[in-house]
Amino acid sequence: MTLNGRSTAPPGGPHPLSHVSLAAQADVAFSAMGDQSPFGLRLWRLLWQRHRVLVEYSAGMLARTTDISYPDLREVLHGSTPNDEMLRRLGPALGIHAADLFVIAGLEVPIDLAPAGPTSPWDVRQIVRTALTMSAGRRVEFGELIQSLPVEPRTDPMPMFGYPDGPGGMLLRLVRNRNIRPWCARILHAVGDGPYVDDSTVAMLGSGRVVITPQYVTAFAHLCGYAPEEMVALVGVGPAITSTRAHPASAEIAALAWNARGLTSDQIEHAVEAVRR
Known part of the structure; x- marks a missing residue:
């Protein structure tokens, strides 16, 4: 299925028209993507959980809200590693601490966003x-x-x-x-x-x-x-x-x-x- 010339399928291949199965289809598609960043799949599932509409729509709205290039965001949804600036912009828009987004992306938390420690003996x-x-x-x-x-x-x-x-x-x-x-x-x-x-x-x-x-x-x-x-x-x-x-x-x-x-x-x-x- 395509919309405005773009595929609405999860990364890796087409999906059935049933929207209920979209997140599961994305899981299957991403399982064959090798060493690419897990962030795209995690973001894909989050957007689906929140909006229950085709994720390409949600991603487009997110790109406009954050002033992130839609093609750049789409590449991340398809397995590219997000950069520092993108994660910092996505955090407030998603209502998630930017420091947590670095964790969710499997990346090192930048020094200016990192917590103390590990502290000892008290934490x-x-x-x-x-x-x-x-x-x-x-x-x-x-x-x-x-x-x-x-x-x-x-x-x-x-x-x-x-x-x-x-x-x-x-x-x-x-x-x-x-x-x-x-x-x-x-x-x-x-x-x-x-x-x-x-x-x-x-x-x-x-x-x-x-x-x-x-x-x-x-x-x-x-x-x-x-x-x-x-x-x-x-x-x-x-x-x-x-x-x-x-x-x-x-x-x-x-x-x-x-x-x-x-x-x-x-x-x-x-x-x-x-x-x-």
Whole structure:
């Protein structure tokens, strides 16, 4: 099928007229694309999840919104690696942190967008644990304290951590992009109703030694501040779990975690101890 002289098929070949099968057809088409960037497939599925129209339409609107050349964006949808400027422009338009888009693209997060750390012995896990039992008012105060602390510019690149660029590696890099170490089973369960497993099991998601399930994807969505359906689209493992017992303030806690990502270990300790008094 063509529209205005352009194919509306997912990269790699035509699709049936049933729009419901479009995302699945894109998955199949991309599976044969070798070493090309995974970002195009992830963006394709996200646009389909959001708009449920032919992705070429959504991409055209996105190009106009971001002042990105439509041919350049179309090349990325077909497997080209996005450049730094494109990802920075796409972030606000998509409502996704630009730093996260670099992770989703399998690329190194630029120094000016990278979090602190990994910090030790304190990291953002302690921020999340502290926020879990707070009242709404106390969480607001905690957030104000976090945002009042100065952030020191990072001077060295954020590590890639050696994860293969699969679903598990992307999820663990997303939490690391919040200065949350991957040994985070407790907060994953408490915030997003993740599986009741130990820290080492969650850490092994990155290498692929533990199978990613929809429950994991849904839990990481809540911890990272994403709609579960959109995280499913980005990761490619679903469906989203709608009966989850996620924390009722998961969105606020995810925002706290994001705002604390630039703090040092000492600053995190200071913030946690201050609200405990």
